[in-house]
Amino acid sequence: MDKMDSHTDILRPLSEDEFEELLQLYREKYGEENFHYLLMYNQNKWNEQLRNLNYEAKEGEADEWISFRKVFYTYRDGDFRTYGTYVSLHYDIMQSVSFHSWEPNQSDLLKCLRETKLIDWCGGPLLTNVDLEICEEVKKIALAKGTSVQRARLCLFLILDHDKAAVLDVEQVKSGYTVKKLNTENAALIHELWPNKKEGSLPYVLGLIELNHTVGIFRDDNDELVAWAFQNDFSGLGILQVLPTEQRKGFGALLAATLCKQVAVVEKVHLNAWIVSENFKSKALLEKIGFRPKAKAEWIQLNKV
Structure with a gap:
C-alpha cells in the first residue's frame, strides 16, 4: 500500500491528543460499558505501555508489536467532535478494521469506507464489531470493491460491572x-x-x-x-x-x-466479553458469574481475492 495514501486519503490519522479527546467523547456519549469506548480505552492503555517499552523496530525488521498498534483515523473533511466518526486500522497477518459514527444517516462514515485507499478490501480483512444498522451497507461496499463475505457472525457483547x-x-x-x-x-x-x-x-x-x-x-x-x-x-x-x-x-x-x-x-x-450469539454454553457460563448481555454486533470476515 502506498505510504503517500495516508497523506492524501479521505481518512486522516488522529493525533495522540485528538485520540484521547475521541476517547472522552465516547465516554460522555455512551458511557463506560460501550464496546467502542472500551476498544479505545484499551488502545490508550497499550499506547502508554508501548511508549514505556521504548521499543523501535530496526529498519528492515518486522515490528514485533505491530499487533498492538491500532491507528485511529477520521474523516479528513469533517470534525470528529461532531459525530465521533472514526475508522481504526490494524495491520498484522491480516488487516482488521473497526469503525463507528453517531451521525443519523452515517453518510460521512460510509463515504470514508467507500473512498479510502487504506482498507485492503481484497486482502481478506476482518471487520470487527460492526454496528447492526450499517452491516448490509458495509457488505455492499465490500462487494463493490471486488470481494465477498467469507463469514459474518452475529456476536453478543456482555458486561460484568x-x-x-x-x-x-x-x-x-x-x-x-x-x-x-x-x-x-x-x-x-x-x-x-x-x-x-x-x-x-x-x-x-x-x-x-x-x-x-x-x-x-x-x-x-x-x-x-x-x-x-x-x-x-x-x-x-x-x-x-x-x-x-x-x-x-x-x-x-x-x-x-x-x-x-x-x-x-x-x-x-468494566469487564466484558464477545461471544458468538449461538454459543449458549459460553453465555450460560458468563451469566453464572454475573455477566449480562449489553449489545450485539457482527464480525465480518471477508474473502481474500
Whole structure:
C-alpha cells in the first residue's frame, strides 16, 4: 500500500491528543460499558505501555508489536467532535478494521469506507464489531470493491460491572492443579490450539502475555498447562480455552472469575466479553458469574481475492 495514501486519503490519522479527546467523547456519549469506548480505552492503555517499552523496530525488521498498534483515523473533511466518526486500522497477518459514527444517516462514515485507499478490501480483512444498522451497507461496499463475505457472525457483547468483578468469590482450584499467570513459554501451545489463530498470530499471543493480564491452570505433577484465559483488546475476557481432557471440571468458570477479579483490582474498567450469539454454553457460563448481555454486533470476515 502506498505510504503517500495516508497523506492524501479521505481518512486522516488522529493525533495522540485528538485520540484521547475521541476517547472522552465516547465516554460522555455512551458511557463506560460501550464496546467502542472500551476498544479505545484499551488502545490508550497499550499506547502508554508501548511508549514505556521504548521499543523501535530496526529498519528492515518486522515490528514485533505491530499487533498492538491500532491507528485511529477520521474523516479528513469533517470534525470528529461532531459525530465521533472514526475508522481504526490494524495491520498484522491480516488487516482488521473497526469503525463507528453517531451521525443519523452515517453518510460521512460510509463515504470514508467507500473512498479510502487504506482498507485492503481484497486482502481478506476482518471487520470487527460492526454496528447492526450499517452491516448490509458495509457488505455492499465490500462487494463493490471486488470481494465477498467469507463469514459474518452475529456476536453478543456482555458486561460484568467493575464493582461486581472486584468482589467475585473465586473458588479454589481442584487438588492437583495450580492457578498462575501465563508465561511466554506457554504461547506456542495456546496459539496452536486457538480456533481463531488466523485472525492473529503467535507474536500477538506473546504480546498479550507480556502486556495484559492472563491466567492459566497447570497440573501439579508435570506443570502442564491445561486451561487459560486472556485479557483481550477490549480490556475484557478473551481466548478462554480448556483442553478437551480437562473439561467438565469447572475450569472455564474459574478462569473467567479469576481473570475478571484480577483486572478489576488494578483497572477501573468494566469487564466484558464477545461471544458468538449461538454459543449458549459460553453465555450460560458468563451469566453464572454475573455477566449480562449489553449489545450485539457482527464480525465480518471477508474473502481474500
